[in-house]
Amino acid sequence: VATAEKRVTIVDVARHAGVSIGTVSRVLNNASCPAATRERVQDAVAALNYVPNHAAQSLKRQTTEQIALVIPDIANPVYVAMSKAVQQTAKSRGYRLVLVSTDENASEEEHALRSLEHRHADGLILKLVSRARQKVCVIGYLPDDAPVDNVRVDSASGAAMAVQHLIDQGRSRIGFINGTAGTVPAASRSRGFERALFDNRIPLDPGLVVHADFTMTGGYQAAARLLEAEPGIDALFCANDVIALGALRRLRELGRDVPGEIAVVGMDDIELGKVSTPTLTSVTLLASERGRIAAELLLERIKGGATPDEPRKVTVMPRLIVRESSTDYIRHRPEGGNVAH
């Protein structure tokens, strides 16, 4: 597109201003100096269109002003919300965001950890972590003694809220499409589900519980199985919204009225659920807020200062968001909508 022009460095600025590079550096870093020299240097900077070289600054300062966010899949609505919050928080603090998508690949995540050692970034935020390091903040469950900052969400309580809501609506035969069996998120949802039933003296019927992977197709198929075996359920709790949307699709095909016959509740509060038909009642797991908190914890630690040495554990509480799929109330205004082209 053009021939590579020679980079203008601090040396050029110094020469142009008739001072030493030390003076230029001082001006650039806001050290005190006479207004006269300051002005000459700034003129030179402007005249030459000088911009500091980030690599050189990093090498010298031992910081990059970047934090990395490692997520399994950037196309997943939950991570989108999280990324946005992290990006905004980082930017407001003068940090850039390096986004690493691991495509659900564990070795990729392991690899991403190396980023810190490479000094690509001053800190790291990830969802899970096997080997724990410093300057890392994990969003997700970790043993209490893990030596890193950790932002958690009490998803078991969230699941219990969802089920309690269904019970409050007068439902009692509650189907449950859980996520992939054996995973941590599935286990916590299971706990919440059973706790809510127990608290309401409703016996647990194993026939009402099925598993799906955390996809829409999974939800669709699981709903098909469940409804064939148990056509009489009057409510459906799904381990996440994507599963719930798949289930809604199957219910619509079967001509079952939602929420009239069957009320449906999901988890995650993704954007899709605000525009589905019916709109989806959900328990928000506060992806954005967790992203923001994680970024704040990380940035505090990076900047050092008054940060305590021991790892901090923050747990956020889910909230129920009631929409059409679990009540007969119909909204008459569109929700959200700030999705420009």
Added chain:
Amino acid sequence: VATAEKRVTIVDVARHAGVSIGTVSRVLNNASCPAATRERVQDAVAALNYVPNHAAQSLKRQTTEQIALVIPDIANPVYVAMSKAVQQTAKSRGYRLVLVSTDENASEEEHALRSLEHRHADGLILKLVSRARQKVCVIGYLPDDAPVDNVRVDSASGAAMAVQHLIDQGRSRIGFINGTAGTVPAASRSRGFERALFDNRIPLDPGLVVHADFTMTGGYQAAARLLEAEPGIDALFCANDVIALGALRRLRELGRDVPGEIAVVGMDDIELGKVSTPTLTSVTLLASERGRIAAELLLERIKGGATPDEPRKVTVMPRLIVRESSTDYIRHRPEGGNVAH
């Protein structure tokens, strides 16, 4: 979390292996050398858990192995698809992605351009650009003589396709909710809309055209206005899918049958449209593909080699994706669904 341990550098590795730093560097960069020395160095690297310092490498090599993607809003489904494609392409070539979200703020975008000069990244991909530079690839319209690589989509033809499809379905009173008046995307959609009418000898009725901002709320309100003034339309073309989803919502409230009474077509082919009720016919503007192509053009240019000096202009052609909102055919399987938790 832990006390800052001393960074292990190439000097430490050299000492541990009993060789010079030059030798270590050579081994690390796969220069030829005896297997014996190679092994000793690699053992030392492993023993000390050595990882190269990226800033030092960048400073020396004058490259960062990073490309930056500047987008207006990471929460916008179109940019999500684009980001994902760029990220994947970059990763497959050994580059990291630095994501900059400008929040629709023009000065932020201008600021982002500085990233290149700072050498945060080896190249830049953005949607628009005022001042053009090297090592920049722009996704969006640019004058033909702009000195940067440019990936475009013929959205006027896309709009024409959408309208032609409606006409082919036997519709003739076609409402049009365009985007924000005076913007480039709105102008191109206008051209396509009018061209399709002209080609089919349908007179243009200005009363059937309204404007909305590119949001769901905008689409909802515009649809409300249009349907009040012109209740007899039998089709609705929307400037993007988000507008269309807002319009669908209004149509549902009004009890109008889609597609029975009114067929609806949008543009962008976002994920939401695959799960809405009815699913949304749309013209894909190939966000992912444009992202991938932009990344490829940029990486080729960064790596130099056989890249021509003059800027390359690639134009992709939109495609119509027919779904329920414009036909009476109903699918019986959920689409997509790979959205895990």
Added chain:
DNA sequence: CTGTTAGCGCATTCAA
């Protein structure tokens, strides 16, 4: 084949 050395661009200490 390997060790030595000169920068990459900058911040910063030490003298002046």
Added chain:
DNA sequence: TTGAATGCGCTAACAG
């Protein structure tokens, strides 16, 4: 206050 000099960690050219 300012200039000169040092080194951050690494690559590559050069010498041995």
